[in-house]
Structures are given as structure tokens and as C-alpha cells.
Amino acid sequence: MSTTLATALLPTYPEPRVAFVEGDGVQLTDAAGRTYLDFAAGIAVVGLGHRHPAPLAAAHGQLDRLWHVSNLFATDPARVLAQLLSERMGGAHAFFCNSGTEANEAALKYARKATGKRGVIALEQSFHGRTLGALGVTGQPGKRGGFVDAGATFVPPNDVDALHAAMSEEIGLVLLEPVLGEGGVIPLEPEFVAAAREFDALLAFDEVQTGVGRTGTFFGFEHFGVTPDLVTMAKALANGLPIGCLLVSEHVAGAFAPGDHGSTFGGNPVSCAAAVAVCDTVDDELLAAVRANGARLLQGLAGLPHVVEARGRGLLAGAQLDVPAGPVVDAALDAGLVCLTSGADVLRLAPPLVVDASHVDTALSILEEVLNA
Ligand code: PLP
Secondary structure, eight states, X not given: OOSOTTTTSOSSSOOOSOOEEEEEBTEEEETTSOEEEESSHXXXXXXXXXXXXXXXXXXXXHHTTOOOOOTTSOOXXXXXXXXXXXHHHTSEEEEEESSHHHHHHHHHHHHHHHHSOOEEEEETTOOOOSSHHHHHTOSOHHHHTTTOOOOSEEEOTTXXXXXXHHOOTTEEEEEEOSEETTTTOEEOOHHHHHHHHTSSSEEEEEOTTTTTTTTSSSSGGGXXXXXXXXXXXXXXXXXXXXOEEEEEEGGGTTOOOTTSOOOSSTTOHHXXXXXXXXXXXXOHHHHHHHHHHHHHXXXXXXXXXXXXXXXXXXXXXXXXXXXXXXXXXXXHHHXXXXXXXXXXXXXXXXXXXXXXXXXXXXXXXXXXXXXXX
């Protein structure tokens, strides 16, 4: 294994063990020509698989026409994408940026402006990003480290009593991930979300990881039967090109005025053109397949050695292990399967949404071998 793969990069990540040079559907190829089954999808980003023809053609077409003009001018891709997302949410206004953390910053600012309140309730073990505002409302003290103080009251996921106890006059925003993607793959329960909706505060879903079909519905919140006020998105929206988005529901619209927020690259025509193609491709048929293959994956995971619990929604699956997850992910990579951790002892699988049953079975048999070793 080369030790020089990342030597000129700031070491904010562990040194990579593999360099990939090509992707095709659910397959990756490394620099030595070895192929891998991709059950990580670039951390739940490449939802339609590598080089999916729809966003590929849309991005190519846009690259050949216009790359950037700034938000001082209108472009079709951003306008069309905003319209599509608004329709999916049942009436909303979009602000485009470049990442999940930026989308959450926009949500935090919006909530302050709309409610005049600075208090936030968020979840223990949640993850909302690495900029100081988003990090402050991230419920993982280790990640906040010496960088920023807690910027929220944190409650355990699915603890309705703790949620009630945390609510006060000062709270303007309740910020929830439908499934805690980085915090152990913990799906929220409908009763907990319903309790959050009852408060006189804005309800925001961070759909950065769960959005765009990952859980078997376009938005993860659709499992709960509630209407949120704010939704943040990023990751899979443009299948790998950088994009982030804050959606503000019609019924709480109007708080931001010109000058309140902005982003030079936000709404980039190439990313937005790819995202339009992604939204058009994530149809009912694909969502049904995500639900079916996700159920198959969870059922298979539950029967593997060292798996204490299998949980998740759609194709965001977690296996709680009775051993550390890091070495399992490393061994799986050596065996040709790319997967992820979610905390110290949870194995996370977030394959492209286009996997079929045979990909799921292959991934499970590689994991069985690795966990039996
Ligand atoms: N919110 C959630 C739920 C995430 O999973 C992530 C990234 O993993 C983020 C926010 C931050 O997104 P980004 O890394 O694009 O800033």
C-alpha cells in the first residue's frame, strides 16, 4: 500500500488506503485496475451511481453553454431546480449554496430572522457540518472539540420527555435528521417527530444525507406525516457535483430580504443542471426499488456474525456491531467492498440507489466472510 497517496494534503482525514481512478454504476476501479463494489457512494452522495447518463449528459450540456454568472443574474438550471424542489415539498422557496454545512448555516440564520429567537433544540449524536454555526448545533462534543461551544440544547433521539423538557420560550428552531446518518444510523420515530411539530418553533429537517431518495421516499421526512418549515439538502442532489440547498416552506416564507444571505457559487448552473436531471430520475419506480433492496439489506445484515442490531431506512443501513467497525470497513475494502462507519461500532452502508438484489447479496456475502474471519 502506498504511503504517499496524500502527503501534500492537510491531514484532516486518515491517510487513504486506496486511490480510485474510475467509477461506473456501483463499481469503482483503483489505480492498479482492481474493481470494488461501492456501498459508500462517496458518503451517500453518488445516489444514481457513478457516471449515471442523465446527470452526466445534463452537466456536459451545461458545461458547453454557461458555467457561472453569479446570483446577480438569472439562469435556467437554478430556476428549474427550485421549481422541482418546491413541487416535491408542496410549495417552498430555495436558496442554493455548495454543501450541507452551508445549507444548515442558512437554516440557522433563517430561523433567527423569522422567529427573532436564537435557541435551538438538536439531537445528541447529530451531525450538521463543520462550519462554526453548524458545528455548534452538532450533538457530538468530540467534533465540536475546542472549536466552538454548544449552540443548542441537545436531547437524545426519540426521547419525547427530554424534548418536552428542553422546550422553552427562547427556542426558535428544532433541527432533526430523519435518520442520524453520522451518529449511528438511528431512525427517528414518528411520535418523536410529531411531538417536535407541536412546539411553537420552526421545525427543520437536515436532509443532507437522507434526501433525494436515500430512505425510499424523496425526502426522509415523508415517513413521518408532518410538514416541516425548513429542509436542508446537499450530498446526492447533483450526484457528486457540489451543491447545497435550503428549502423554506411557503407558510413561513418572507423572512429573508435581499442582502440577508448569499453565496458566490450557489446555484452554479452546471451543478443545478445535474441536479434537475437527478430529481427527474428519482421516480416512484426507483423509490420502490430502494425500499425493496433496503429491506433485503437490513434483513441480511441482521443475520451476520457480530451484528447486534440492524437498523435504518431505505438504503441508509447501519449494523450495530459487538466489535469496532473501523477494522471491519478496512477488511471489507481489502475484500473488494467499499463501506463506511457511523461512530465507533456501527457499520454503515449507503450504496448507490440503483443497486439491485444481486449487488446486495454480494455485499452481504463479503461482509459475512469479513465478520467470520
Ligand atoms: N448534515 C448531515 C446530516 C450530514 O450527514 C453532513 C455530512 O455528512 C452534513 C450535514 C455536512 O455536509 P457537508 O459535508 O456537505 O458540509
